[in-house]
Amino acid sequence: MRAVLDIGLISAKYFFCFLLVLFCEGGVASRNLCAADEPSPPVTWREAYEHLQKGRYEEAEEAYEFLKKQSATKDDLPGEFANSPHPLTGPLYAEIALARIDLETGHRARAYERLEALKKLHSEQPRILGLLAWYAFLNGKLDVAETSAQEAIRMEADELWARRTLAEVYQATGRLKQADEGWRYFVRYYNRVQPEKAEELLLAAEGSLAYARWHTGKQIFDFVLNTLCVDALKADPLFWQAHELSGRLLLEKYNKPQAQQEFQAALAINPRAVTVLLGRAQAAAQDYDWDESNRLAREVLKNAPGEPLAHTLLARSLLFSNQPEAALEQLQLAKAICPTDPITTGLIVAAQIQRDGIRSLPRLKVLLESIDHVADLPAAADAPEAYESTLIAAAKINSACGEVLSTTGEALEMHRKFELAEKFYRAALAVMPQLTAARNNLGMLTLQMARVDEARTMLDQAFKSDPYHMRVSNMRKVIRQLDGYATLSTDHFVIRYDNAQDELLARYMAKFLENEVYPQLVQQFGYEPSTRTTIEIYSKGNGQTAHEWFSARMVGLPWVQTIGASTGMMIALASPNGLNEPYNWSRVIRHEYVHVLTLQQTQFNIPHWYTEALAVRNEGYPRPAEWNDMLRKRVPRRDLRNLSNLNLGFISAKNGDDWNFAYCQSDLYANYLVERFGEPALEKLLLAYRAGKTTEVALKELFQTDIKDFEAGYLDYLDKIVAQLPGQAQANTEYSKNDVEAALEKEPRNAEWLGRAAMLKVKDRRRDEARKLAREALEIDPHCATAAIALAELDLRGEAPEKAIQKLTSAIDSTQPDHQLLQRLLPLLIQTKRWDDALKYASLAETTFPSDISSTIALAEILPHRMDLPRYKAVLEKLSLYENEESEYRLQRAEIAWKENDLPNMARYAAMVLEIDVTEPKAHWLLAEGLSGVKPEEALEEFSIACKLDDELAEAWAGWAVLLHALGQLQEARQKAETALALDAKNARALKVLNK
Ligand SMILES: [Zn+2]
Known part of the structure; x- marks a missing residue:
């Protein structure tokens, strides 16, 4: 199962602020200016601006230091506002650029100090005051920000930086009505002034977007994306900030592919743009690709030390991997730079909760209810918990601290603390009803918790205020799809399904769950869920595939890599009937139900690896053959995860193998636990998680061992498993032309390399050279597999399979057969119906390479021709x-059992077919035959289904007739027998029924 979680978004404004909060990455820029000891040559304002926009910050700094001593006209200054009543002089323009360089290279405080010094000399210049206000805000100095902004606006009503700062400050201090007015100003400003300069357009866009987020702003989103950003780039093609804004906006709506395009376009202009790099980190974090997100955040910190958002991103990843102390360290660094940032504060609260837990839920309830008037809170009898102190301090600055609460909610949700997350989202909306992100998250969370009707209302509301949010929009479509589904309720489950396509599946699933899953698992885990578990089976419809619906259900996006998943509260599946290949739905549903039980039982306090380990163990199948091969390869070279990073294997695996191997390793951790401490250890560990303990504490308390010792023992255990694996690993190394040529240069008489060279020639269609090389190889080593295969390929191209077979068989070394050789040979033997040889070599392959199940599959094809029924049955059972x-x-x-009149195996294997394909008529028929003697009622139903699915199955009609006859339903028995005879006039059983 892929965890269905949502990291949520960092609200945009903290994410970036164009012209200012940017920064750099360490590409060494070529320096156009001369070394410091030479006199600087003149540089133009345009050149300096280009350095700045392209992220050549060192050159830009040098250029502006030079230029600030020069005078300039308004036309000299790129980007300068056209109609400002207080135009900038050259030196001021240069100082502002230098402050921006400070900011973009991670010196926020220095940028602020620079503006502060400027203000002392130029308090008559509103832009200086406006920017001072903005930098003060970015440094968390809300008082300075507010007074400077107001001062600037008194001098020049349309000072945009001051306007923006003021709206931010109002929002950050809970004056939402004034903040709303402040954002609305930008919509009006744009309509009134129709600005043309890139920076003005972007400021108008930012303000309008903030306004749109609080209202139904569909047109504004469109307008920002398609007009304002486009116009800004027309006005200034170097203005990467417009790409960045588009990217951020698209990412906010979960349109990641287009967002990435915009980020790419921004980086093409300025490869060091901090906000863009952080945007990409954010996109990676949305996919739980923490490696990439951390890499980008660290890259940012290397070049812009102290960039707060980089620290908060690192903190998110640490919170995700359950390291609250380390997360808090990162968050304190962010807080030191900007103490009022609600994202930082919200994550601090989450980290403190993760570290300490919540001692009293009633107290949390009171606090959340009083968050907008914390001053009235009665003094608590005992000292407040750390998270309470953090929240109260934040609420004192901002009585409408919805962003703090919503951020905490997101982090808690990421940790599957669904009920707590819901409390925080609701509290956020209570004090800040316009907070779209909280409404979106709450709606989606409610759906994850299987409260569909409630979710419908919430998502409808969310959609109204945020119509571009892809996940919200998709989940609404899912609910509409569900509305058309039928419901099958049993004692412990509610199954929702498409009646036209999955009626049969739902019936068998219900039966399977109630008879074979629920009693067994509930007993094993000693836990019964308090409510019935909802299972939703998605089939294709309304232009979407089954898998697309399923994915949209789980994450609101059309790409989840599994076919079944659970949120812990519900299970969803893509219907096997809607996929190209059916799959074993019974295995999947059992696996997912283990998640439901273990997650609920521990109140979601279970590491991902452990719930997967228990789920895999309970599937009831042997370890897959491919896993053994992976173990053979990875264990000796210690290419393994450990308990500290195994969880990430399910979320951000490098590839499919890596992902599968996370399941394999988890399963083996559980096996090791059992081997070392006995079977009850599994349940003990579950109970420890339920009590809120970490793995480390649990190991110490339950088994008197520490992580280090446990990990060491686990590695020994893996070594032992690998040593005991029968047979050999399959070799499948691929060699490039260069590898082969280099090797032959060193060892021209090495048969193996000659053989590989021959194979490459075959691929290049150079027959003669291939043949020559291969023969040379075989002269040196008659068992050289690659050479024999090369020659065989040439024979096959000449359509001479006999010759090919001869070459391959003569190269086989029966004491040490080559895997590739056998794999090439077996299909040829089967094609040419040489059953004796095929049997011989398939058997050899099976014993030598047991991890390669393909030889057993070959045996299943060969054995029916060799009259070895016992062995054939054994192969089929395997x-x-x-x-x-x-x-x-x-x-x-099952069909063999039918021929042998072996009723129990007939029923058993027929039922196993239905666990994969409920629409297979023969399976229903054979199940019916198998059950006739023991469960006649069920058998009658199975006969009827079989004949409905395939009304030409004479033997099924006949069997039905026999059973009806035995039950004394003579007339019906006659009818069925007649139908059977109509299909098969000689059907013995039907004749017998009629003759009776
Ligand atoms: Zn799973």
Whole structure:
């Protein structure tokens, strides 16, 4: 299962502020200016501006230091506002640029000090005051920010930086009505002034967007994206800030592909733009790609030390991997730079909760209810908890601290503390009803918790205020789809399904869950959920595939890599009937139900790896053959995860193998636990998690061992497993042309390399050279597999399979056969129906390479021709377990049981077919036959389903007739027998029924 979590978004304004909060990455820029000891040559204002926009900060700094001593006309200054009544002089323009360089290279405080000094000399210049206000805000100095902004506005009503700062300050101090007015100013300003300069356009865009987020602002989103950003770039093609804003806006709506394009375009102009790099880090974090997100954040910090958002991103990743202390360290660094940032504060609260837990839920309730008047809170009897102090301090500055609460909610939700997260989202909306992000998150969370009707109302509201949010929009569509679904309720489950496509599946799933899953698992875990578990089966419809609906259900986006998943409160599946390949739905549903039980039982306080380990263990199948091969490869070179990073294997695996291996390793951690401490250890550990303990504490308390010792023992255990694996690993190394040529240069008479060279020639269609090389190799080593395969390929191209087979077989070393050779040979033997040889070599392959299930699959094809029924049955039984996504082996096994009149196996394997494919008529028929003697009622139903699915199945009609006859329903028995005879005039059983 892929965890269904949502990191949520960092509200945009803290994310960036163009012209200012940017920064750099360490590309060494070529320096156009001369070294300091030479006199600086003249540089133009335009050149300096280009350095700045392209992130050549060192050159820009040098240029502006030079230029600030020069005079300039308004036309000299790129980007300067056209109609300002208080135009900047050259030196002031240069100082402002230098402050921006400070900011973009991580010196926020220095940028502020620079403006402060400027103000002392130029208090008559509103832009200086406006920017001073803005920098003060970025440094968390809200008082200075407010007074400077007001001063600036008194001098020049349209001082945009002051306007923006003032709206921010109002918002940050809970004066929401004034903040709203402040944002609305920008919409009016744009309509009134129709600005043309890039910076003015972007400020108008930022303000209008903030306004739009609080209102129904569909047109404004459109307008910002398609007009303002586009116009800004027309006015100034170097103005990457416009790309950045578009990217951020798109990312906010979960349109990641387009967002990435915009970020790329911004970086093409300024590869060191901090806000853009952080935007990309943010996008990675949305996918739980913490490695990438951390890499980008660290890159940012290297070049812009102290950039607060980089610290908060690192903190998110640490919170995710349950390291609240380390997260708090990062957050304190962010706080030191900007103490009033609500994102930082919200994450601090989450980290403190993660570290300390919540001692009293009633006290949390009171605090959240009084958050907008904390001064009235009665003094608590005992000292406040750390998180309470943080919240109260934040609420004293901002009585409408919805952003703080919402951020805490997101972090708690990420940690699957759904109920707590909901409390924080609701509290956020109570004090700040216009907070779209909280409304979106609450609606989506409610859906994850399977409260569909409630979610519908919330998501409708969320959609109204944020119509571009892709996840919200998709989840609303999912709910509409669900509305058309049927419901099947049992004692412990509520199954929702598409009646036209999945009626049969829902019936069998219900039966399977109630009979074979629920009693067994509930007993094993000693836990019963308090409510019935909802299971939603998505099928194709309304232009979407089953898998797309399923994915949209789980994450609001059309790409989840599994076919089944659970939030812990509900389970969703893509219907096997809606996929190209059916899958073993029974295995998946059992796996997911283990998640439901273990997550609920521990109140979601269970590491991801452990719930997966228990889920895999309970699937009831042997370890997949491919896992053994991965173990053989990875264990010796210690290419392994450990308990500190295993959880990430499920979320940000490098590739499919890595992802699968996380399951394998988790399963083996559980096995190791059992081997070392006995079977009850599994339950003990669960109970420890339920009590809120960490793995480390649990190991110490329960088993008197520490993590280090446990990990060391686990590695020994893996070594032991690998040493005991039968047979050999399959080799599948690929060699490039260069590898081969280099190796042959060193060892021209090495058969193996000659053989590989021959293979490459075959691929290049250079037959003669290939043949020559291969023969040379075989002269040196008659068992050289690659050379034999190369020659065989040439024979096959000449359509001479006999010759090919001969070359391959003569190269086989029966004491040490080559895997590739056998793999190439077996299909040829089967194609040419050489059953004896095929049997011989398939058997050899199976014993030598047991991790390669393909030889067993070959045996299933060969054995029917060799009259070795016991062995054939054994092979089919093995494949029923190892190839447990395929129904055909199970069906074949059931059919043999039919021929042998072996009723129990007939019923058993037929039922196993239905666990993969409920629409297979023969399986229903064979199940019916198998059950006839023991459960006649069920058998009658199975006969009827079989004949409905395939009304030409004579034997099913006949069997039905026999059973009805035995039950004394003579007339019906006659009817069925007649139908059987109509299909097969000689059907013995039907004839017998009629003759009776
Ligand atoms: Zn799972």
